Structures are given as C-alpha cells and as structure tokens.
Amino acid sequence: MPDADAAVVAEGLVKTFGATRAVDGIDLVVPRGVIYGLLGPNGAGKTTTVRLLTTLLRPDGGRATVDGIDVATRPAEVRARIGLTGQYAAVEERLTARENLNLIGRLYHLGRSEISARGTDLLERFDLVDAADRVVKGYSGGMRRRLDIAMSLIARPSVLFLDEPTTGLDPRSRLAMWELIEELEHDGTTVLLTTQYLDEADRLAQKIIVIDTGKVIANGTSDELKDQIGGDRLSVTIARSENLQSAVDALRQLTTGDIEVEVDDDGTHLHAAIPIRRPDGASCSPCPRRCRRRCPQCRGPAANTGRRVPDTHRQACSRG
Structure with missing residues (x-):
C-alpha cells in the first residue's frame, strides 16, 4: 500500500537505548479508518514504537510516515494531524473537564467558538456533561481516561494513538472504553491501539501485529492468528x-x-x-451496523471483515 493510501507506515523502524534494542526493525502499514492493534507483553517495545510514530523519539534506523509525512524530517506537521493518549491520563487535576478541553484547544490555536462547540460535543459524547465543571482531582480512573481521550480529539486528528488505554480500569469501565473506541472507528478515525490484553485486541482490532523484544513475531486478523495456534x-x-x-x-x-x-x-x-468449523457465510444476513458484536455463527466481528451474520445478530444490532 503506498504511503499516501495509508494512515501510518513504518519500514525497518529501529530504536536503541545503549546496548538495548527496544525496537528492532518493525514494519507496519495502518490503513485509514480502522482500529489497528499493536499487541505484546510489557517491555515488548509497544510504547517505544508509539513514541517514534508520534515524534516523541527520533528513530535510529528505518523510516516512518503519518498521512504521508515523514515523522523525522517534518515532526511539526505530524503533530498537527495526530492525537495521543499515553498509558497514564495526562489531565490537569486542578482544572475542570471543560477547562482542560479549553486549554488543549488553545494550544492547538483553535478559535474560542470552535473550542466551545467542540468541547461541548466531546463532553456529551464521553458522558462527562454532569461532571464538566467539577475539578478533575475528584474524578474516577475511568472518568480521567475518558477525558484524556476527549482532549486528544479536540483538534479532530486524522490518526489517534491509544497506548494501553484500559490499563488499571475496572471491568465495567473497560467495557465502556471499548464502546467509545468502537465509536471512533465508526466515525472514520484511524486508531492505533497498543494493548497487552488478547481479548481487547480480539474485540477491537481489524488487524493485529504482535511484537516481542522489539520485533514483529506475528501479524494478521484475529481469526488468522487464532488459526495459527491451533483453534x-x-x-x-x-x-x-x-x-x-x-x-x-x-x-x-x-x-x-x-x-x-x-x-x-x-x-x-x-x-x-x-479447529472449529465456521458455516458458509451465504446463510447469513448482512449486519446493518459496524457494531463489532460477536456473530453466534461466524464467531467473529462481522462488520469490518466482509462476513455476513444471521438474523439473531441483526436483531441484536438493531437494538443497539
């Protein structure tokens, strides 16, 4: 896929820290408008890869582009097009949620009216309206995470980098975060998601790249990776x-x-x-929404893979 047709491209990306090769020749191509999973254990090199792609680190080898722009030679242009949420919520505790959003909007040099309209929209979308004028110091972990992602979206980035966004969240908050991430894809935002959770990558990512010790050890769709390990x-x-x-x-x-x-x-x-046999897709009806629910017959997320799903799935989708 040419650079212009992909949201993110990396070729032979390398980063070393002394004798440690944290990223060791990683290649990836992230299509536009999808959730792309970067899966691996702690210390695999996921966060370093994200920091390279978001211009926070300079690569020691290889090249990378975002929206066709080289991250090493034109970092300011890359930063204007991306959003980043790190492993820990980067929110100002002494401000309210609305003030946090206003602050980021001003840093992006947005106009006051645009900041106000965009902030109100994001507060509603991330279910923070009731807490919008409360100081963030009293927020729960899940609320901080939602605000952190909202702040990353204030300037409408074409690519959003989410670095382990559900780490430390309780099960209920984790599920709510998954739904928010799915909605981002539905709206056409390209998401590069790093995670150490297999179930998270399985549910959210259209394609998954698995890395360990800084190297790519597997890549493919969720079903393709499952088939490789024996069903x-x-x-x-x-x-x-x-x-x-x-x-x-x-x-x-x-x-x-x-x-x-x-x-x-x-x-x-x-x-x-x-290896469980999956039925012929011709017996299923098309899914009316990009909903990512698990198909009871095909056993996978049908919405973005071209599969077709049965009527029971359609009914569940229609009910939301």
Missing part, C-alpha cells in the same frame, strides 16, 4: 467409557480438519484440540 480446545466428560468413540465422532462433525484427542486413563475424560 479451540474442548474438555468432555463421558458417562460411560464405551461411548468414547461416539463422542469423538460427534466432535469431528465440528471441524473439517483433523482433531487431536487425549483420553484420561479411566476412559471417561476426553480432551480435544480442534
């Missing part, structure tokens, strides 16, 4: 050992490939690693 694993308890073969035959109907079966010594516990 699902089932454990079955059988009432009578003589029914073992019938159970194996039933499991084989779930897949078009071979299954690996382990049987305990007593002959009544069966463990099978099987």
Whole structure:
C-alpha cells in the first residue's frame, strides 16, 4: 500500500537505548479508518514504537510516515494531524473537564467558538456533561481516561494513538472504553491501539501485529492468528467409557480438519484440540451496523471483515 493510501507506515523502524534494542526493525502499514492493534507483553517495545510514530523519539534506523509525512524530517506537521493518549491520563487535576478541553484547544490555536462547540460535543459524547465543571482531582480512573481521550480529539486528528488505554480500569469501565473506541472507528478515525490484553485486541482490532523484544513475531486478523495456534480446545466428560468413540465422532462433525484427542486413563475424560468449523457465510444476513458484536455463527466481528451474520445478530444490532 503506498504511503499516501495509508494512515501510518513504518519500514525497518529501529530504536536503541545503549546496548538495548527496544525496537528492532518493525514494519507496519495502518490503513485509514480502522482500529489497528499493536499487541505484546510489557517491555515488548509497544510504547517505544508509539513514541517514534508520534515524534516523541527520533528513530535510529528505518523510516516512518503519518498521512504521508515523514515523522523525522517534518515532526511539526505530524503533530498537527495526530492525537495521543499515553498509558497514564495526562489531565490537569486542578482544572475542570471543560477547562482542560479549553486549554488543549488553545494550544492547538483553535478559535474560542470552535473550542466551545467542540468541547461541548466531546463532553456529551464521553458522558462527562454532569461532571464538566467539577475539578478533575475528584474524578474516577475511568472518568480521567475518558477525558484524556476527549482532549486528544479536540483538534479532530486524522490518526489517534491509544497506548494501553484500559490499563488499571475496572471491568465495567473497560467495557465502556471499548464502546467509545468502537465509536471512533465508526466515525472514520484511524486508531492505533497498543494493548497487552488478547481479548481487547480480539474485540477491537481489524488487524493485529504482535511484537516481542522489539520485533514483529506475528501479524494478521484475529481469526488468522487464532488459526495459527491451533483453534479451540474442548474438555468432555463421558458417562460411560464405551461411548468414547461416539463422542469423538460427534466432535469431528465440528471441524473439517483433523482433531487431536487425549483420553484420561479411566476412559471417561476426553480432551480435544480442534479447529472449529465456521458455516458458509451465504446463510447469513448482512449486519446493518459496524457494531463489532460477536456473530453466534461466524464467531467473529462481522462488520469490518466482509462476513455476513444471521438474523439473531441483526436483531441484536438493531437494538443497539
């Protein structure tokens, strides 16, 4: 994909700190208008990669562009086009949410009327209207995170970098954050999301790149990565050992490939690693929304992959 057709491009990106090679030849291409996942454990090089792409660090090798603009030679132009939310909410605790948004708008040299209108829209969108004029010091972690992302969007960036946005959040706040990120994609914002959570990348990202020790070790869609590691694993308890073969035959109907079966010594516990067969998409109806709900037949997010989903999925989507 040419640089002009991609939101973010990196080729052979390298960053060293002394003898440590934090980023070691990373290549990636992020299409416009999608959520692109950067998955890896702590210390894998995710944050360093983001800091390189957002001009906070200069690469020691390779090149990177955002909206076709080189991050090393034209950093000011890149910064004018991006939003960044780091691992920790960068909000001013002594100000209110509205004042935080006004401050960032002024730093972007936006007009007063534009700042006011944009700030009001973001406060409504991120469910912060009731707390808009309260000092941020009293906010919960989830509220700070929502405000932090809202501040990153004040200047309508074409690319938003989210560095582990749900770290430290409780399950309810985490789910709410996922929904907000999905809405950003629905609005056409390109999102590069770093995360160490498999379920987060699985739900949100259209494509995932996995890195470790600064190197890319895998990339593809969620389903492609799952297929590489052997599919699902089932454990079955059988009432009578003589029914073992019938159970194996039933499991084989779930897949078009071979299954690996382990049987305990007593002959009544069966463990099978099987690639689950997905049905023909022609039997499903098109999903009316980019909703990212899990299809009960296709078992994956149908909205951005060209899959088709059954009527039960359509009904759930229609109800929001």
